[in-house]
């Protein structure tokens with residue numbers, strides 16, 4: 001059973017009182033609930049322990065400090081927190097008090113939820129009481145006498161319970177509130193009931209102060225799609241949603257010019273990956289346009305196929321951590337993205353539990369490959385491969401692997417992985433599967449083995465492009481350097497199987513890394529990084545199984561780091577800021593996990609350092625490692641040595657027992673140099689790339705006796721060290737962003753819709769500190785802004801003009817007065833103003849309305865000015881055009897005039913020539929006529945009558961007529 005660890009003492013430096021509606025609510029201890037007994041005639045009695053710790057949770061005096069000692073070797077070491085560690089008290093109680101629900105001690109619950117139940121009893125309010133199975137039930141108090149009350153649950157029974165074990169319930173009007181902060185009584189049953197009330201109505205999202213709680217519906221809920229996106233974008237819908245959180249992230253990125261992060265956490269199967277996809281969908285819709293968003297969305301099916309698998313807890317469990325950083329241009333459009341992955345669970349490739357599956361892509365390939373591809377990569381059905389056969393599970397209900405394969409290949413096309421590369425990828429997958437079928441036979445008396453040259457071995461050699469003999473040698477021998485000589489050692493069966501499996505795991509993990517690299521290249525092509533980004537972190541949740549191995553060790557360590565990030569942002573940094581700015585505040589206690597982190601990270605005696613040290617010793621074994629831990633860490637309150645090779649760690653989410661079997665081997669993750677050389681000698685390009693990547697990694701410093709002994713192995717950083725480095729980098733990246741937290745909750749373990757298991761939900765709420773966040777948000781001042789920024793942002797709203805010489809503080813105070821913000825709702829610090837939840841919203845709304853008004857006026861004025869200018873311009877253009885046209889016409893007119901004159905001259909000449917000719921003819925004719933007439937006259941009057949009679953006159957008369965006509 002998991003139990004809570006140390007708690008920082010609640011301490012108060014309260015100058016102001018808590019908000020009027022703030023009450024601590026107490027839960028009864030486990031013993032109380034166990035003692036609920038039905039008595040005859042429908043009456044029950046309930047006994048409670050004598051000790052009442054309720055008061056412990058109420059106001060106490062406190063020191064200024066809020067934090068804990070900070071590990072030098074910490075991602076935050078630059079911003080070391082100079083506060084004292086307050087010793088935890090009550091740890092003894094933690095270990096001794098039995099609990100009906102996992103992961104909790106009554107001590108903690110009492111401290112956290114110390115509501116005064118006597119008030120509820122006196123007023124005969126509805127109250128919660130706990131049933132023997134740990135569930136809470138609502139009942140009406142019928143009567144109270146002394147320390148006992150009679151209560152009636154809805155089923156009509158009558159129960160007698162200890163008055164102090166009752167927990168006040170909220171009035172009906174508060175059923176299903178959007179934000180847990182609105183609850184009058186903030187106690188566990190009320191929170192559980194509120195979440196369940198909403199969950200039953202498909203309202204799976206609820207705010208818990210600044211954190212979004214998402215309960216997995218395990219069914220389609222009508223909350224997504226373009227209409228919803230549009231509604232959240234336009235702010236016409238405000239109920240809690242992933243869209244709303246993502247929208248806030250976008251707005252804050254643009255407004256504050258600060259990168260944002262959306263940190264999604266929760267147990268396996270709680271819905272982290274789905275939530276990340278929903279957030280990405282919103283970002284893609286709002287920031288889309290360039291087409292890159294489509295590529296980003298298409299990375300999901302690829303990563304899921306290669307990095308997700310069916311586990312007992314989740315049919316689509318991510319077996320790696322993922323940070324996707326989406327870059328934005330200045331205009332708020334997506335300009336590119338980068339994916340970083342963490343710690344892929346390699347062991348799943350060669351081994352998985354009954355009922356689980358290996359990575360989806362293997363089954364998808366076997367089910368969906370075309371006959372041509374099958375032939376090319378010698379593919380058979382899934383059940384033919386030992387690696388897939390061992391868990392006896394090939395299909396997932398409701399999932400069509402062949403169809404998924406089609407979707408994956410389509411997505412690979414979209415992210416620009418060429419068809420040839422895709423074929424190489426599939427060949428590598430087939431090679432991994434065939435490697436599992438390679439079997440060995442004993443070849444000598446010393447039980448040395450050699451692989452059988454059967455279909456498996458030959459196909460692997462063909463697929464990776466190497467010689468069968470070389471492959472055989474790499475799987476059955478190991479070269480050792482002794483001084484300057486190299487000796488060849490033959491392998492036993494178990495060594496050979498380990499070598500074969502190590503090769504398969506390495507090929508798969510290199511393939512995964514290579515694919516992520518290709519995807520990143522595609523998402524970054526030609527995209528200028530502007531420096532603004534929103535990162536979405538979807539990382540494996542806290543895991544605690546019956547048998548926990550190295551993978552759980554790393555996963556839980558990562559969660560411990562993330563929890564600290566959560567604590568830092570929602571508790572520590574917040575409270576430190578109050579102290580630094582000298583404001584009145586009410587300190588709220590929270591679970592600090594620094595001790596546990598120290599247990600992991602301290603040098604030289606932390607879990608990771610000791611693991612690395614032992615991994616470098618040639619004679620180190622899992623047992624020597626476990627003994628070393630017990631020897632050095634037994635005094636650590638977060639550590640407990642267990643029998644055999646096991647040890648337990650008290651994580652923030654509870655105690656987990658780890659079995660060290662396989663720790664050293666998994667941490668070393670050695671691939672023999674022979675195998676790397678084999679890959680580099682292959683004719684196919686992918687194995688060559690893998691080998692060169694592995695050799696590059698090996699060049700990183702890793703010193704230790706094992707490596708110095710000439711083991712001829714790849715000398716690389718241990719898995720734990722590499723993972724720690726990745727985590728530190730991640731924390732530093734996240735530290736430079738404004739975080740938005742989404743806590744996913746799994747309502748049941750059977751992945752069934754509509755089933756809400758109170759105990760399971762409560763355990764998760766406690767693990768992730770959601771309820772403390774609500775408390776701190778209610779009692780604290782979550783919104784803050786420097787005086788300078790506040791004055792600059794809202795100063796223009798002041799009705800009276802404030803002289804520019806006035807300092808930002810005076811301007812800020814004037815604004816607060818003008819808007820009549822109640823003094824309880826804010827605090828003025830040395831450098832900043834602190835506001836209670838929702839207060840800044842009023843100012844922000846007024847600012848937005850005013851800005852919209854100003855913009856409207858400005859746009860009207862600008863429109864008016866532009867129109868006037870246009871009119872002026874038009875007039876000018878007309879004048880100019882008339883000048884130009886006039887000039888042009890004048891020029892044309894001059895040409896025409898010249899032509900006209902010329903025509904007149906020509907006409908005159910022609911006409912005069914014609915007339916002259918006519919005149920000349922007439923003149924000649926008239927002379928002839930005259931001469932004829934004159935001749936006739938002369939002849940008539942001179943008496944030549946005879947000539948006249950004989951008709952001699954005919955000729956001259958005719959001539960005369962001809963001349964006349966011409």
Ligand SMILES: Nc1ncnc2c1ncn2[C@@H]1O[C@H](COP(=O)(O)OP(=O)(O)OP(=O)(O)O)[C@@H](O)[C@H]1O
Pocket residue numbers: 216217218219220221266267268269270271272273274275314315316317318319539540541744
């Ligand atoms: N919002 C949702 N709407 C509908 N179904 C959901 C939703 N969130 C989760 N689910 C269902 O729950 C299943 C598990 O969710 P998911 O894979 O996101 O869990 P996880 O927290 O990422 O788990 P792991 O840590 O194992 O990867 C999904 O396959 C889906 O069926």
